Structures are given as structure tokens and as C-alpha cells.
Amino acid sequence: MSNYYLPAGLPIPVPEPNGLSKPYWDGLRKETIMVQRNPRTGVYQFPPQWICHDTQTFDVEWVAVEPKGVIYSWTRAGHPVHPALREACPYIVVVVELPHAGGVRMLGNLLGDPHQTVRIGTPVEAVFEHHNESDPKFTLLQWRIIVTR
Amino acid sequence: MTKRTMRGQVAVAGIGETIYYRHGKATEPEMVLCLKAILAACEDAGIDPRDIDGFSSYSNDRNDPPTLATALGTHELRYSTMLWGGGGGGGAGAMANAAAAITSGLADCVVVYRALAQGQFGRFGQGPRAKTVSGDPALTVPYGQMSPALWYAPKAMRFMHEHHIGQEALRAIAMASYHHAQANPRAVMYGRPLTEEMYDESRWIAEPFHLYDCCQENDGAAALILVSAERAKDLKQKPAYVLGAAMGAGYRVHSTMAGHATPDLASSHFKTVAKHMYDMAEVGPKDVDVVQSYENFTGGVLMSLVEHGFLAAEEALEFLKLENLIAPSGKLPLNTSGGNLAECYMHGLELQIEAVRQIRGQSTSQVPDVKVSLAASGPMVTPVSTIIFGTEATL
Numbered sequence: 001m002s003n004y005y006l007p008a009g010l011p012i013p014v015p016e017p018n019g020l021s022k023p024y025w026d027g028l029r030k031e032t033i034m035v036q037r038n039p040r041t042g043v044y045q046f047p048p049q050w051i052c053h054d055t056q057t058f059d060v061e062w063v064a065v066e067p068k069g070v071i072y073s074w075t076r077a078g079h080p081v082h083p084a085l086r087e088a089c090p091y092i093v094v095v096v097e098l099p100h101a102g103g104v105r106m107l108g109n110l111l112g113d114p115h116q117t118v119r120i121g122t123p124v125e126a127v128f129e130h131h132n133e134s135d136p137k138f139t140l141l142q143w144r145i146i147v148t149r
Numbered sequence: 150m151t152k153r154t155m156r157g158q159v160a161v162a163g164i165g166e167t168i169y170y171r172h173g174k175a176t177e178p179e180m181v182l183c184l185k186a187i188l189a190a191c192e193d194a195g196i197d198p199r200d201i202d203g204f205s206s207y208s209n210d211r212n213d214p215p216t217l218a219t220a221l222g223t224h225e226l227r228y229s230t231m232l233w234g235g236g237g238g239g240g241a242g243a244m245a246n247a248a249a250a251i252t253s254g255l256a257d258c259v260v261v262y263r264a265l266a267q268g269q270f271g272r273f274g275q276g277p278r279a280k281t282v283s284g285d286p287a288l289t290v291p292y293g294q295m296s297p298a299l300w301y302a303p304k305a306m307r308f309m310h311e312h313h314i315g316q317e318a319l320r321a322i323a324m325a326s327y328h329h330a331q332a333n334p335r336a337v338m339y340g341r342p343l344t345e346e347m348y349d350e351s352r353w354i355a356e357p358f359h360l361y362d363c364c365q366e367n368d369g370a371a372a373l374i375l376v377s378a379e380r381a382k383d384l385k386q387k388p389a390y391v392l393g394a395a396m397g398a399g400y401r402v403h404s405t406m407a408g409h410a411t412p413d414l415a416s417s418h419f420k421t422v423a424k425h426m427y428d429m430a431e432v433g434p435k436d437v438d439v440v441q442s443y444e445n446f447t448g449g450v451l452m453s454l455v456e457h458g459f460l461a462a463e464e465a466l467e468f469l470k471l472e473n474l475i476a477p478s479g480k481l482p483l484n485t486s487g488g489n490l491a492e493c494y495m496h497g498l499e500l501q502i503e504a505v506r507q508i509r510g511q512s513t514s515q516v517p518d519v520k521v522s523l524a525a526s527g528p529m530v531t532p533v534s535t536i537i538f539g540t541e542a543t544l
Binding site: 006010011012013014015016017020021025046047053072073074075076077078079081082083085088090091093095103104105106107108109120138140 | 274275276277278279280281282283284285286287288289290291292293294295296298299302303304306307310352353354355356357401403407409410412414415
């Protein structure tokens with residue numbers, strides 16, 4: 001059934017009751033990466049905070065950023081730590097830096113062969129993995145290597 | 150302005166442990182383990198348990214001071230403190246809090262303790278089972294990034310990439326712990342030596358961590374009794390004086406589950422903390438005779454040793470060889486009881502105890518003529534903490 005990188009059955013991401021990260025998760029549903037920026041200084045921050053860390057002001061804005069980045073670090077999981085992952089190892093997790101958004105970092109799976117060689121510094125682009133039959137629906141942010149032709 | 154310091158004002162007077170069990174194998178409730186470790190530490194120090202007037206722990210230990218004080222019949226409760234932060238980052242910090250309480254006059258006799266019985270409660274190395282996840286964990290858990298090994302692997306991976314450090318460095322750190330455990334009958338891995346071949350052939354948990362790069366999980370309890378330096382001189386044991394301690398982290402170190410966003414990712418987060426500790430202790434890395442460095446994962450030890458100034462990252466491959474890391478003759482004897490990997494994962498409090506044993510001359514892998522003994526807690530988490538003990542000669 002699955003076009004998902006990992007099997008269904010892992011905890012479903014939902015915004016906190018106070019809504020801090022809701023713009024981010026809503027953005028992924030619309031295939032957009034939203035991050036926070038300080039309107040006074042242009043300084044980015046992610047994960048979301050209630051306050052701009054550089055000026056201690058509360059007027060944090062959310063902006064869409066280009067859905068690509070560079071592999072900053074990674075790991076390959078060999079040991080299942082959740083029942084849903086029992087048959088899923090190995091899988092690759094990449095830490096992706098977004099140089100065009102102040103170097104904020106996000107995390108996701110690297111699509112493709114789970115045994116592939118991973119190189120720090122490799123450019124990657126976002127893949128929005130929609131879980132539409134889930135309740136509630138959600139979208140994960142996955143990554144694939146940009147193939148230059 | 151006079152320098153504010155705890156240097157030499159407080160000493161560890163007693164150490165106590167239960168039997169260390171494999172996880173889930175303790176035969177007694179966690180509270181009983183905790184009480185037995187505290188009583189053992191009192192017996193070791195030669196103090197009446199009812200004279201304990203302060204309690205200090207970390208990592209959300211489930212055994213709260215009012216309950217312990219009531220159970221033990223302590224005369225009064227003057228100090229109870231929990232260092233925030235999960236994992237083992239608070240071990241040396243809980244010691245520092247105890248020492249600060251005594252230095253400042255808030256309490257006279259403080260016990261630092263940690264107890265774990267995973268059969269009664271949950272394990273650490275398993276992901277959450279809830280249906281939904283929010284906040285920072287939502288940014289990692291749905292990608293299968295849901296255990297400490299996975300959260301910290303990218304930090305070590307990046308550090309090894311930046312400094313061209315190979316797997317052999319991590320292997321040497323694992324081998325040192327297992328080597329020392331073979332001399333320590335208390336160690337869970339006593340009688341179970343590790344070879345290079347076993348390490349190389351062991352499965353990956355989370356690259357760059359093999360099975361043997363990862364700490365155990367265990368049941369048991371550990372405790373240390375701290376009193377003023379003056380009082381320690383009159384007690385049973387040779388005092389291990391607190392020369393310096395510090396806790397914390399650098400700039401914007403995110404919570405563990407969003408740790409990938411931390412600006413200085415490739416760090417154990419000791420850069421600022423070790424400096425404060427050395428400044429208070431008035432010693433430097435060259436003065437340290439023996440090191441206990443918390444092994445949640447060997448990659449954290451690698452970064453911790455570098456950030457404590459024992460070696461430059463560029464020297465890591467050359468320096469981190471088994472012969473340099475073992476007592477009695479190595480240049481930097483490391484984790485001389487077997488540590489979290491091979492003695493017991495008592496969230497690093499067993500490393501505090503081992504650092505004290507080295508000062509006393511009571512280790513099963515004793516380094517000759519120890520004067521300065523260091524114990525660092527919980528690399529890669531936040532806050533981390535670190536402490537240095539010295540003999541009377543260092544005061």
C-alpha cells in the first residue's frame with residue numbers, strides 16, 4: 001500500500017494545543033516549508049519559538065523558504081526501537097541545513113536505497129510525503145538527492 | 150571582588166552502591182535500591198543516616214527527597230534539589246549542587262543519589278508508543294528518529310567527518326571500558342571481555358555507533374555523601390575534595406529531540422562548561438591523573454575528551470588507542486571501573502563513585518599516585534556537567 005518511506009504506525013505529528021508549530025505543519029500539507037523569521041533583523045529560527053531569539057521581541061513572522069538544502073549530518077538506523085519499525089531497518093535519517101534560510105536545520109529520511117553511501121555536503125530537495133488516510137492527516141518532510149543532469 | 154569558588158570546601162565522605170543488575174533484573178523495588186545505596190554510603194562514611202539533611206539528584210529520579218527523608222527518619226530536611234535535564238548530564242551537576250549547598254550553609258550533609266529499576270518502569274532506548282506526538286519530538290519521532298542513539302549519532306558523525314576521525318577511535322573507547330570491567334567484580338560485563346573482532350562484527354545500532362558503542366541499561370542504585378572539608382577529615386575515609394565543578398551548555402543548545410537544530414551540532418557541549426570547571430579547580434587538563442567520561446555513546450566520549458582539553462581533535466586517531474586509555478600505565482586512563490558501557494549504567498553516578506575511589510586508592514584498576522580525578526557527565530545532552538576531585542595535597 002505504501003508510498004511511505006517508513007511503515008505506518010509511528011506516532012502522528014500534530015501541533016501542540018497552544019498552536020506554536022501549527023503554521024509549519026499546515027505548510028507541509030500545502031507542500032511548503034514554513035520557518036520563522038525576525039521581521040526586524042531577518043534572522044531565521046527553527047524549530048519554532050514564541051520569541052525572536054536575537055531581539056527578544058514577540059513579533060515572529062512565518063515565511064516560506066525554498067524546499068532544498070544540504071546534508072549536514074546523518075545516521076543509518078540498524079536497530080528497531082518501535083514495533084512499527086520491526087521490518088524497517090535499515091533506514092537513513094539526514095540532518096539538512098538550509099543555507100538560504102540562515103542555516104536552520106531540519107530532519108527527515110533520505111529517500112532511495114537505504115544502503116546507499118551518504119555524503120555530508122550533498123544537495124537535497126524536499127519531498128512532501130502526504131499521509132492522507134491517516135486520522136488526523138499529516139505530511140512529512142522527506143529529502144532526496146538532487147540529480148544534476 | 151573576591152573570587153567566588155567552592156574549591157576545597159567540600160569533600161565526598163562516603164560512597165555506596167547496590168548490586169548492579171542487567172535491566173529489569175533487580176529483585177527489589179526501586180525505592181529499596183535507593184535506600185540501600187544511601188545506607189551503604191552512610192556506612193562507608195561512618196555517619197548516622199539520620200544526619201543527612203540534604204538530597205540532590207537529576208534526570209527526574211523518581212525517589213523524591215520528602216519520601217526518602219521520611220523513610221530514613223532524618224532529623225530535618227534542609228535542602229532538596231533536582232537538576233533539570235534528562236539523560237545523565239546531571240550527575241556531576243547534582244554533585245555540584247550538593248557542594249554548593251554545603252559551601253553556602255544551606256545544608257551540612259547532602260546525599261547525591263540515583264536509582265533505576267527498569268522492570269518496574271520503562272526503558273530508555275525505546276521510542277514512544279503514543280498515537281500522536283507534538284512539539285520538538287514531532288520533528289524527529291515520525292522519521293524513526295526516536296531513541297538516544299539516533300538523536301546523538303549525527304553529532305558524532307559530523308564531528309568525525311570534520312576531523313577525519315575513523316571508527317577505530319570509538320572502538321578504543323569501548324575497549325577501554327570493557328578492559329577495566331574485567332578487573333571489576335561489580336561490573337555487569339565482568340568476565341565478558343570485548344575483542345576488536347567482536348566490536349567490528351557487531352551490528353549497527355545507529356551509524357557511527359555499533360552495539361558496543363552504546364551504554365547498557367541497568368537496574369541498581371548509587372549514592373555519595375558530601376560534607377564540609379573540615380568534617381570529612383574526621384570521618385572514616387580519605388576525603389575526595391571537590392576542587393571545581395560546572396554545569397550547563399553553550400549557545401542555544403536545543404532540547405535533545407530537536408538537538409539536530411543546535412548551531413554547534415558537532416559538540417558534546419562541554420566547551421564552556423569545562424572551562425568554568427578548570428577555572429574553579431585551578432588545574433588544567435595536564436594535571437588530571439585519571440578520567441571518567443560518561444559513555445552514553447562512545448562518540449560523545451570522543452568529543453568530551455577533546456572539549457576537556459585532553460587532546461586535539463586532529464590527534465584523535467593517533468591518541469585514542471587502547472594502550473593510552475588503560476590503567477595503570479596509559480597516558481589518559483579512562484573509565485577505570487568499566488563505566489556505563491561495561492560496569493553499570495547508573496546514569497553515570499557510578500562514574501562519580503569511581504572518580505572518588507581513584508582519589509582514595511581503592512579502584513580495581515587503580516592509577517598510581519592519583520592526585521586529581523575528573524568525572525564528566527552526559528555528553529551531547531543539555532545541560533552537561535563535570536567535576537574534579539583532588540587529594541588533600543592539591544588544596
